[in-house]
Amino acid sequence: MSYYIVRQMQDRDIDQVTRIDREAFPNDWPPTPYGRELGNRLSYYIVVCEESEAGEKASPAADSPRPVELGPTSPLGRFTSGVRRLLRPENPSPPQMPDSRPVVGFAGIWVMLDEAHLSVIAVKQSHRRQGLGELLLISAIRKAMELNAKMVTLEVRVSNLGAQALYEKFGFRRVGIRRAYYADNREDAILMSADDITSAPFNAHLQRLARENAHKLASRQAQVVTEL
Numbered sequence: 001m002s003y004y005i006v007r008q009m010q011d012r013d014i015d016q017v018t019r020i021d022r023e024a025f026p027n028d029w030p031p032t033p034y035g036r037e038l039g040n041r042l043s044y045y046i047v048v049c050e051e052s053e054a055g056e057k058a059s060p061a062a063d064s065p066r067p068v069e070l071g072p073t074s075p076l077g078r079f080t081s082g083v084r085r086l087l088r089p090e091n092p093s094p095p096q097m098p099d100s101r102p103v104v105g106f107a108g109i110w111v112m113l114d115e116a117h118l119s120v121i122a123v124k125q126s127h128r129r130q131g132l133g134e135l136l137l138i139s140a141i142r143k144a145m146e147l148n149a150k151m152v153t154l155e156v157r158v159s160n161l162g163a164q165a166l167y168e169k170f171g172f173r174r175v176g177i178r179r180a181y182y183a184d185n186r187e188d189a190i191l192m193s194a195d196d197i198t199s200a201p202f203n204a205h206l207q208r209l210a211r212e213n214a215h216k217l218a219s220r221q222a223q224v225v226t227e228l
């Protein structure tokens, strides 16, 4: 059994999130400064992390750079461990262990009055087509509701048929075109909107998709833990 933990993005996630962002949007320039975005009070970012059973941490992103290990006998290793000893306080507090659970996808919304704008959604390439994009979209819409949004809007490249299929599955409708919206190739954006996320039909549909998503993940021996 593995677990997908859905929680708010934190500073410690920024490196992993930036790697997924670059993999998903290699032509978007400059890259989104997620560190700064976390300080934006209009935005809310969600990550989904993977953990295998018995607390055993799945290995952090295989593409993560490995820390350089300095042997204690090397001159530089002896120097740094000496400096660490000198700097160590009398009663050291327990070390703050960074969460090494790998981030496998993330999404962000900006909320202005009653409108939430889905600013980004991306799943690590190796984890696509397993239901995690849906899990992130469900979580982002629920968070938008909690923040009193009534509608969710987004832009998507005309060539991005996979993402369009995802949004259409959730009831987003095409409401406009933004010509030459993307700077890299002047591609048009389709503006999509879910106009009343508080309505009973939208909620019934969202609940059904959430149930199906949980079944889909369970059939892959995965369970979702939401900590939003």
Ligand SMILES: CC(C)(COP(=O)(O)OP(=O)(O)OC[C@H]1O[C@@H](n2cnc3c(N)ncnc32)[C@H](O)[C@@H]1OP(=O)(O)O)[C@@H](O)C(=O)NCCC(=O)NCCS
Pocket (backbone or CB within 6 Å): 024, 025, 121, 122, 123, 124, 127, 128, 129, 130, 131, 132, 133, 134, 135, 155, 156, 157, 160, 161, 162, 163, 165, 166, 167, 169
């Ligand atoms: C778009 C994205 C987030 C979808 O994530 P995912 O985890 O692969 O999606 P899911 O497995 O949850 O798929 C959910 C639904 O989306 C649609 N979908 C997703 N990828 C698709 C694809 N490549 N082709 C067709 N439909 C697709 C399907 O309707 C699918 O439902 P189904 O499995 O019942 O057919 C992912 O492809 C991604 O990160 N792409 C790069 C970044 C990006 O384009 N983001 C959107 C910017 S607007």
